[in-house]
Amino acid sequence: MPQVTLTVNGKTSTVDVEGRTLLVELLREKLRLTGTHVGCDTSQCGACVVHVDGESVKACTILALQANGSQVTTIEGLAKPDGTLHPMQEAFREYHALQCGFCTPGMVMSAIDLVQKHPDGMSEKEIREGLEGNLCRCTGYHNIVKAIAAAQEVMHGRAQSLAPAAE
């Protein structure tokens, strides 16, 4: 049986897989990292987004074997060991950017990649376009966009702490 060795959230594992095993199956079923969700399994919804070597990808549309040797970050890898949330997670909480929460892990992972790729900051329109690959059935997106706009200020060091959401 083929084997995949990859580093997930800083921890290196070697796992037996089939040729057809998807990265998301490896994460959820072999490594028990079930924070990464499967919404559609047809590459549309973005619930499964993780970072592979720093790029956001749909983990349902990459074979585990294609990720061999790579560095993977999932939603479980964002908070500090003491439980301090990543600024993006904190912003999603502060801005009420989730309702059922199903899309949230993928949204947060996509959002972090977007912010990192736009060091000069994004307009509301750019944030909305950047989230094209992530579907949310609950929120109507407004609060997600606000959360990302606030988080980018903290992530780029332009604000010390997150601007509070309006009452």
Add this chain to the structure above:
Amino acid sequence: MYDFEYHKPGSLADAVKLLSADPDARPISGGQTLLPALKHRLNKPTSVVDLSGIAELRGIKREGNKLVIGALAKHVEVATSPEVKAAIPALAQMAGTIGDTQVRNRGTIGGSVANNDPAADYPSAVLGLNATIVTDKRRIAADDFFQGMFTTALEPGELLVAIEFPIPEKAGYAKMRNPASRYVMAGAFVAKTGGAVRVAINGAGPGVFRQTEMEKALTANWSPDAVAGVKQDADGLNSDIHGSAEYRAHLVTVMAKRAVANAG
């Protein structure tokens, strides 16, 4: 998805060897088309040959009056490449609108062009810019390469290595996206290269095609108004739940006008 063997060759020669040894082996680049198709059990390869480790398929470089893009160039790389932005800004702009961020982080130009989805973006740039497709065996002109829905001149096991784009004086692209799938309903790529005008239409028909009446109109007068009067025949265009052939025919003229305006 049915199971398959997975190979990751380190050279073009090894990939070709693997593919020619087994007629049911399939190459995979970004997997953004192949994996969804395999999940639908649309085909059942015995093995999948991952091209991503092959250095010969990489790179974006300017060679004289040509821009050469390796098959493995991801959409995000084409969209952000300084060479592409300087030489053919319309191509960089197109790449930046393919699918979504995550699709652009994995999908490749070689996979898109080899697949020849009628609703894909790149084929209209390849045809409109009169590009040459370089394979492991030969060079194929764009006019001979695209052969209708999901069909190209590639032989089984033949690999797309790079695409050579002549650098145009002017080029522009415009598309109408399906509001749900975001794939192209109708798109137009217009280009003037060495004085010659080409207009390639994607999304509207069963495959990308040249709109020769618009080419004539633009040769006489390069302006959005020149194509505004050219009506596309609806015969043979796609008709489905997303839009009738007549609607798509109408879109072709509108997109061609916008493409010329975008080209400046």
